[in-house]
Amino acid sequence: MRLQKYMALCGVASRRKSEKMIQEGKVKVNGKVVNELGTTVDPNRDIVAVDNKKIKLEKKKIYIMLNKPVGYVTTVKDEYNRKKVIDLIDGIDERIYPIGRLDYDTSGLLFLTNDGELTYKLTHPSFEIEKVYIAKIQGIPNHVELNNFRNGLKIDDYITSKSEINILKKYADSSIVEIKIHEGKNRQVRKMCDKINHPVIELKRVSIANIKLGTLKEGEWRYLKDNEIEYLKKL
Known part of the structure; x- marks a missing residue:
């Protein structure tokens, strides 16, 4: 399996962001820094670490809808210590990340997940969502x-x-x-x-797509319903 795909399935980040992390030298395979995007790994044998933290496949998939307020950045980490959308999500043990982005000064619908395949589908231009x-x-x-x-x-x-x-x-x-x-x-x-x-x-x-923000209040979040998840996966 390609390294960036494995990282996405582990809930680290989307494939594209995972590729950037690889190129920045933040990823190790079996203790050695790897920065080649063509690298493949065996999930059952190889040990992969991001920022020196071992990662593993997420068994439980999480799908969340958030009404993002203005004044939050759509990242998991921020070098300027600004408020992050991930700070609004509590009670989740799994590592999740935003699907796509909303600007700091833009509000509204944002999905967060640890499903790399769905992230790829909703963000790649070829799917025209x-x-x-x-x-x-x-x-x-x-x-x-x-x-x-x-x-x-x-x-x-x-x-x-x-x-x-x-x-x-x-x-x-x-x-x-x-x-x-x-x-x-x-x-x-x-x-x-x-x-x-x-x-x-x-x-x-x-x-x-046809998933609407509805009455979800600014700053609040909810799990996506089963029918919503099924719909998104079929796009």
């Missing part, structure tokens, strides 16, 4: 700006895939919009709104 956001933005976009947003915008070094944006409410100098995207690049929604000259004032993710 829809994410829905409600945003308060400066000004009111006109027809041309809305069409540009929907048809793809050049952000940094890439062009965004086609997306949806609809105005829900209009105010004197701002508006509320619903945004649907199938990607999840760093600060993508904010960058897209900046590109059409309507910067985000507030941003909240309200659904991933």
Whole structure:
């Protein structure tokens, strides 16, 4: 089994984050530092350690939905000692981590798990999982700006895939919009709104695929229901 896949199944992090940890020299196999992504391990024979702590396959899979507040980082560790989403989860013995990310200043739906396969499915662009956001933005976009947003915008070094944006409410100098995207690049929604000259004032993710945040209060979490887990695995 590839080392990064084994790490994900052990609940260390997603495959992509595990790959970064390998490249940073944080992973040892049988006592030796390994930084080659092609490394394979035998879960029954090899001893793998991350940051000098032995890891093992998680037998119990955990699936959690969190309503992330603004002011928390979507990481397990933070070098600046900021508040982390993992701090909001109590009573869990298994090592879990966030699926994907939400910016420090963005609130809303976030999944946490120790299931590396599900994490891969929900974060890899090829699966095109829809994410829905409600945003308060400066000004009111006109027809041309809305069409540009929907048809793809050049952000940094890439062009965004086609997306949806609809105005829900209009105010004197701002508006509320619903945004649907199938990607999840760093600060993508904010960058897209900046590109059409309507910067985000507030941003909240309200659904991933057909799993909705619902009435879950900010800062609270719950286990995903069996039917929700089954649905996500079948995507």
